[in-house]
Amino acid sequence: MMKLVLALIVLVALAFVPAFAGPYPLGLGIGILGYGVLATAWAMFSGPTRYISLATVAFFGLGAYTVAVLADVLPYPLVLLVAAVVGLVVALIVGLATLRLAGIYFVIFTFGLTELVRQLVTYYEVNVTRTLGRYVFLPIGPEHIYWQLLALLAATLAVAYWVSRSRIGLALRVIGDDPDVASHLGIRITRTKLTLFSISCVIMTLAGAIQAPRWTYIEPSIVFNPTTSFLVVIMALLGGPNRLFGPLLGAIPLFLLFEWLSANFPNHYSIILGLLFIAIVFVLPNGVLAAGDSLWSRLTRREARP
Amino acid sequence: MLFSAILTGLVLGGTYALVAMGLTLQYGVARIMNLAYGDIIIAASFGAFVLFTAFGVNPLLGMLLVIPAGFALSWLIYAVMLQPLARRSRDRGRLEGDSILATFGLLFVIQGVALVIFGAGFQSYSFLAVPVDILGTTIAANRLLAFVLAVVFGLGLWLMLTRTRFGTVIRAVAANPASAPLVGINVDSVARFAFALGGALAAAGGVVVSMYLTFSATMGVIFTMKALIVVIMGGVGNLMGALAAGLILGLVETLVASFIDPGLTLAATYLIFLAVLVVRPQGLFGKTAR
Numbered sequence: 157m158m159k160l161v162l163a164l165i166v167l168v169a170l171a172f173v174p175a176f177a178g179p180y181p182l183g184l185g186i187g188i189l190g191y192g193v194l195a196t197a198w199a200m201f202s203g204p205t206r207y208i209s210l211a212t213v214a215f216f217g218l219g220a221y222t223v224a225v226l227a228d229v230l231p232y233p234l235v236l237l238v239a240a241v242v243g244l245v246v247a248l249i250v251g252l253a254t255l256r257l258a259g260i261y262f263v264i265f266t267f268g269l270t271e272l273v274r275q276l277v278t279y280y281e282v283n284v285t286r287t288l289g290r291y292v293f294l295p296i297g298p299e300h301i302y303w304q305l306l307a308l309l310a311a312t313l314a315v316a317y318w319v320s321r322s323r324i325g326l327a328l329r330v331i332g333d334d335p336d337v338a339s340h341l342g343i344r345i346t347r348t349k350l351t352l353f354s355i356s357c358v359i360m361t362l363a364g365a366i367q368a369p370r371w372t373y374i375e376p377s378i379v380f381n382p383t384t385s386f387l388v389v390i391m392a393l394l395g396g397p398n399r400l401f402g403p404l405l406g407a408i409p410l411f412l413l414f415e416w417l418s419a420n421f422p423n424h425y426s427i428i429l430g431l432l433f434i435a436i437v438f439v440l441p442n443g444v445l446a447a448g449d450s451l452w453s454r455l456t457r458r459e460a461r462p
Numbered sequence: 463m464l465f466s467a468i469l470t471g472l473v474l475g476g477t478y479a480l481v482a483m484g485l486t487l488q489y490g491v492a493r494i495m496n497l498a499y500g501d502i503i504i505a506a507s508f509g510a511f512v513l514f515t516a517f518g519v520n521p522l523l524g525m526l527l528v529i530p531a532g533f534a535l536s537w538l539i540y541a542v543m544l545q546p547l548a549r550r551s552r553d554r555g556r557l558e559g560d561s562i563l564a565t566f567g568l569l570f571v572i573q574g575v576a577l578v579i580f581g582a583g584f585q586s587y588s589f590l591a592v593p594v595d596i597l598g599t600t601i602a603a604n605r606l607l608a609f610v611l612a613v614v615f616g617l618g619l620w621l622m623l624t625r626t627r628f629g630t631v632i633r634a635v636a637a638n639p640a641s642a643p644l645v646g647i648n649v650d651s652v653a654r655f656a657f658a659l660g661g662a663l664a665a666a667g668g669v670v671v672s673m674y675l676t677f678s679a680t681m682g683v684i685f686t687m688k689a690l691i692v693v694i695m696g697g698v699g700n701l702m703g704a705l706a707a708g709l710i711l712g713l714v715e716t717l718v719a720s721f722i723d724p725g726l727t728l729a730a731t732y733l734i735f736l737a738v739l740v741v742r743p744q745g746l747f748g749k750t751a752r
Contacts, residue, residue, distance in 0.1 A: 208562060253740055261739055263495075263562055264690050271687065272732040279725045382683070386566060393563070423578055430570030434543065437563045 195403035203397030219364030243361025475712020484663030490699030491656035500685030506668025536661020
């Protein structure tokens with residue numbers, strides 16, 4: 157109960173940030189919230205199952221595109237709803253087709269999925285609507301995007317918390333540890349994975365849809381940029397994908413670091429990104445929080461000794 | 463029209479088969495899923511490009527330099543970066559996950575270096591761009607040469623693996639890494655050699671590609687994807703499967719590009735990939751699940 161009250165206080169305090177933050181800090185806040193949502197949603201499925209999904213940006217981009225296509229036609233809340241449904245349908249199709257497969261095939265398929273979606277959207281735009289790129293004009297300011305993302309992040313954390321405490325979360329961890337044991341226990345593997353994969357993907361789609369008004373011009377190469385998927389993976393890994401706040405804690409420093417790098421070292425950005433990625437795999441295979449925990453327990457054990 | 467498309471498709475497919483053989487060697491023997499594989503290919507293309515445009519070295523001669531460089535670079539990558547990961551991880555799943563993530567980082571490093579040196583633009587050079595007549599269809603001589611080279615390298619690798627003692631050792635590690643030490647095989651060094659050999663094949667593929675395609679620093683990912691698709695379609699570790707799957711992929715891509723729409727070639731590629739994964743996850747020629 158205390159934790160819940162504390163979380164609400166933090167949430168309300170964060171909601172007041174746009175009141176005194178300037179445009180640049182607000183932009184950073186939006187970026188952090190956006191990646192925080194993506195990384196938390198990614199870890200919800202990929203943390204316990206250890207299935208490395210690289211399709212994050214496919215869903216993110218689908219959300220952004222849905223808004224770009226429907227913003228003039230439907231009222232905004234309905235557009236978000238449609239985006240969520242689009243994300244759900246694609247997640248179900250992809251999930252049904254691939255979740256039965258072994259880990260490595262899943263990685264590779266999701267690796268290609270973004271490219272496939274981008275190709276199909278580009279093909280459709282060029283051949284059917286005869287224009288590549290769309291304009292998004294919505295009366296939505298940065299502070300509205302910030303509040304929506306904050307609400308989405310709170311909802312995502314709540315779902316992730318609920319999943320980690322519920323039967324389905326436990327089932328997912330068993331599947332991740334040993335699929336054979338899981339099937340002997342009578343866990344419906346495909347259905348469990350599909351449910352969580354879909355929840356995670358719908359959240360990613362919404363994150364894209366909410367942020368769409370930030371770009372006034374949208375193009376497949378902008379919203380389906382594969383780097384986003386990679387960033388989400390390292391953020392979640394850095395923080396620790398098996399902790400509730402792990403991915404969020406990974407997203408904050410890395411997002412700020414990447415902003416700084418792309419502003420100061422635009423030409424060497426990808427080299428530094430790559431080296432950082434390798435370093436994280438080598439030094440922190442289980443994430444910062446786990447490393448902190450083991451360090452903490454080592455320290456306390458030493459103190460306990462006479 | 464149809465015949466010329468099939469011919470072009472076979473040439474492209476031959477290149478795919480060649481590069482896929484290197485990847486299947488790395489994944490099948492060294493157990494490393496190398497996502498930076500395509501970037502090694504592109505690096506070799508740039509190598510051949512520089513040798514040809516700056517020093518006037520014929521790409522065929524350039525291969526004598528670029529292929530050993532690909533071998534050495536991959537050997538080094540394995541020794542420095544991947545061997546510690548392989549030693550650290552007790553089970554195969556862990557190594558797969560770690561190697562995917564580490565080679566991801568490597569992908570960005572190689573691509574970033576190429577971007578700094580060559581920029582993001584497309585490059586190409588003109589080598590043997592003379593038309594040759596085959597059964598009434600004309601095709602550029604460089605494409606024909608690319609196909610011949612792919613066949614020569616593929617055949618050479620196959621002979622090495624099946625006819626030599628060392629080839630037998632490699633296949634033993636691929637088949638059962640746990641029992642190989644029992645007969646006195648040093649799995650560590652065999653894996654390192656196989657990984658380097660895969661890198662040499664990638665370099666060979668890169669030189670071949672540079673003879674007839676335009677390429678750019680950011681194209682590595684596409685080659686990795688295609689090589690992976692071919693490997694999985696053919697069945698992991700199966701050279702003949704890689705050959706057949708490479709040719710199928712090249713044919714389908716060219717046919718889709720010439721008769722349906724060039725914008726849908728990648729979509730076609732992924733569609734085939736997905737279809738194969740769903741129907742036969744072990745690949746067209748693979749043995750039943752691992």
